[in-house]
Amino acid sequence: MQKPYMNVAEPYPLYDTVIVCSELYGKERSINGWFRTFRDFAADTRHTFFKSRTAGSSHLAYCNLDSADNVDFVYEAFSLGVRFFGPVMPDSDNILVESPNAMRENEHVFWLFDLAKHCGIDFRVQQDVIVENTCIACPPGYGPRGGGGAHPIPDATAAFPNQQPWKVVTGSNGEPVLDTRFSFPQPIKIPRNASIEANIYLSSYARYVLENLDSPADNVYLTDSQATQPPADTDYFTVPTRYGIQVSLFGFREVQQRGQYHAPGAV
Amino acid sequence: MKFMNVNEQWYLYDTVMVSPYVDLLPHPVSGWYNSFAAIGADDDITFFNSRNKSIGLAYNNQESRDQIPFALVAESLSVAFLAPACSSQLSDPGEDPFGARIDTMSSFWQNELPQHSSMIFRVNQDERLKMNPAMAPPGYGDIGVAMGQGDLAAEGGGNNSVTAGGWGRSHGKYRWRFPTGIGIPRRATMAVHVRFVEWARTALQAFWGPGRMEMWNYVDMEPPSNERAFYHTTFMIQVLVQGRREVQQRGEYHA
Numbered sequence: 297m298q299k300p301y302m303n304v305a306e307p308y309p310l311y312d313t314v315i316v317c318s319e320l321y322g323k324e325r326s327i328n329g330w331f332r333t334f335r336d337f338a339a340d341t342r343h344t345f346f347k348s349r350t351a352g353s354s355h356l357a358y359c360n361l362d363s364a365d366n367v368d369f370v371y372e373a374f375s376l377g378v379r380f381f382g383p384v385m386p387d388s389d390n391i392l393v394e395s396p397n398a399m400r401e402n403e404h405v406f407w408l409f410d411l412a413k414h415c416g417i418d419f420r421v422q423q424d425v426i427v428e429n430t431c432i433a434c435p436p437g438y439g440p441r442g443g444g445g446a447h448p449i450p451d452a453t454a455a456f457p458n459q460q461p462w463k464v465v466t467g468s469n470g471e472p473v474l475d476t477r478f479s480f481p482q483p484i485k486i487p488r489n490a491s492i493e494a495n496i497y498l499s500s501y502a503r504y505v506l507e508n509l510d511s512p513a514d515n516v517y518l519t520d521s522q523a524t525q526p527p528a529d530t531d532y533f534t535v536p537t538r539y540g541i542q543v544s545l546f547g548f549r550e551v552q553q554r555g556q557y558h559a560p561g562a563v
Numbered sequence: 564m565k566f567m568n569v570n571e572q573w574y575l576y577d578t579v580m581v582s583p584y585v586d587l588l589p590h591p592v593s594g595w596y597n598s599f600a601a602i603g604a605d606d607d608i609t610f611f612n613s614r615n616k617s618i619g620l621a622y623n624n625q626e627s628r629d630q631i632p633f634a635l636v637a638e639s640l641s642v643a644f645l646a647p648a649c650s651s652q653l654s655d656p657g658e659d660p661f662g663a664r665i666d667t668m669s670s671f672w673q674n675e676l677p678q679h680s681s682m683i684f685r686v687n688q689d690e691r692l693k694m695n696p697a698m699a700p701p702g703y704g705d706i707g708v709a710m711g712q713g714d715l716a717a718e719g720g721g722n723n724s725v726t727a728g729g730w731g732r733s734h735g736k737y738r739w740r741f742p743t744g745i746g747i748p749r750r751a752t753m754a755v756h757v758r759f760v761e762w763a764r765t766a767l768q769a770f771w772g773p774g775r776m777e778m779w780n781y782v783d784m785e786p787p788s789n790e791r792a793f794y795h796t797t798f799m800i801q802v803l804v805q806g807r808r809e810v811q812q813r814g815e816y817h818a
Contacts (some may be wrong), residue, residue, distance in 0.1 A: 335781060381815030400779045401723040402649040409705040409727045413799065424813045428616075429574050432645075433703045433803060435733065437775055441706060465725055467707015470733040476703075481572055481807075499619040501797060504576020510781040510789035527567075549803045 303370070303550045305456035310371065312345040313358035314493075317506075318512050319536040327354050334539075338498060338506035341397045345543040358542070368551035371486040375477035376419055376427055378496065378542050379436035382407045383537040384426070384466050385515035397403040403511045405465055407539050412469050414502040420493045421486055427459040429478060431496065436468025474546070483547060512540045534561065568634075570807040575635065577610040577755075577802055578622035579780070582773050584795035591681035593620050599798075602760070603767025610755040611801040622801075624717040630750045634809040637745040639738040640692065641803050642682055647796040650726035652774030655793040668772060669726035672798050677730050681762040684758045686747050696757060699739035701803065713799020724779060727810065738805065745806075751789065755802045773798055 324330065331337040386529050387400040412431040419427040425435075426533045447504045450536045470476045486492060498506075505557040514534035585597045593613040596602040615628040645668035654663035677697040684692035707727030708716045730805065731737050747753060775793035782788040 352714045402776050405649050405725050414621045430621050465709040467727045497620045499621040508780045510779040
């Protein structure tokens with residue numbers, strides 16, 4: 297007898313993100329576990345993923361869960377990864393002409409490359425701990441790899457100081473290829489409506505560095521008016537830098553078979 | 564009722580830290596060092612027999628400091644020399660000798676030191692691997708590129724250097740493999756010993772540092788302000804054994 301329906305597996309990620317940014321926009325202001333300063337971020341020793349945010353409450357760029365604390369479908373997890381991301385330029389204040397030494401050259405470097413060495417991660421399905429690892433050995437398998445070059449700001453008092461090339465830093469934790477993640481050779485089968493959870497634990501050293509920092513600050517960009525005349529102090533256009541940690545599961549979800557997409561005559 | 568053991572992917576790791584930050588910890592961690600000179604003075608740096616995960620999950624995930632709490636089949640092993648990406652090593656103008664700065668320590672630690680070291684991997688009393696740790700790259704760690712010199716302003720300009728990358732390639736398949744696996748019984752002891760050659764030890768004992776990295780602190784005043792702050796950097800050696808541990812079958816997660 298033919299079954300009334302048939303499940304099929306399709307590749308699907310599950311991911312959730314913590315953001316640290318001085319400016320949160322719209323509904324972002326009410327998201328659990330997002331922060332405006334490194335100080336607030338470091339005040340929590342544990343940051344939880346897959347427990348409080350959804351695609352609706354945050355944004356699909358950062359989270360694709362439909363339910364905040366349940367897996368909405370049968371899921372077979374093949375790998376886990378954690379990605380630390382941040383701006384490619386140093387943070388700075390919007391006072392570059394007056395105080396160029398306010399460039400924070402190390403904050404994003406620390407976040408991109410060093411923080412993962414000082415964080416641990418666990419991953420749980422229901423009450424079972426499946427992974428306990430250091431974040432640096434849980435690479436995401438995706439992210440930037442290349443780099444770009446520029447000369448420094450040689451004289452911030454000259455005309456158009458804001459148009460001098462800046463220092464650029466790009467990189468990631470691990471090679472950005474999909475098989476560099478923490479893999480589950482025997483995939484973890486997660487039933488529908490099961491709860492899952494990942495926690496990132498900051499070491500005391502990570503909190504020692506982050507708990508007093510002034511950043512995240514801003515990146516300075518060029519506008520049309522600045523391109524044609526020396527900018528006054530108020531002319532700068534700045535964008536708040538956005539730091540984040542994204543935990544992702546890669547695997548297959550089971551869904552009911554989709555509509556018949558076979559082209560006529562193909563069979 | 565019978566139970567059934569199953570294999571699951573597991574990483575077992577332990578870390579040695581070298582940093583003046585160690586002196587700020589309320590409780591000293593066994594086998595951690597507060598200076599290059601201190602680690603250079605030690606002839607035997609050991610892993611998996613003196614710490615457990617109470618030092619922080621970032622650095623160790625052992626339940627027991629000197630026994631393996633589950634049967635483990637070790638499939639690969641690595642020794643990672645981890646150095647700060649914020650690689651301008653500075654002194655704190657307020658405390659240390661003013662003006663000290665060196666930018667090459669991260670590169671030395673990550674790229675030169677592994678070549679002048681040895682390692683022994685021991686399970687109970689059996690030595691299973693003796694070699695140069697340069698042959699056991701971690702297969703994980705940061706990759707990246709930094710270009711441009713940053714802030715060259717005469718007044719406190721940082722111009723900080725960046726060192727992103729490490730020994731080997733950050734891909735999990737580039738590790739030292741045990742093709743047939745090494746079976747480690749439950750409650751066995753396991754240890755990795757790392758030793759530096761005399762050349763490296765002599766150099767380390769004379770080095771200044773580790774130094775500090777420049778950050779910017781928030782100053783709570785009206786209007787809010789900020790000030791330069793100098794935080795200790797950390798140099799680490801991390802040994803990681805990848806394999807399968809045997810655990811009793813978990814709850815019925817069959818989809």
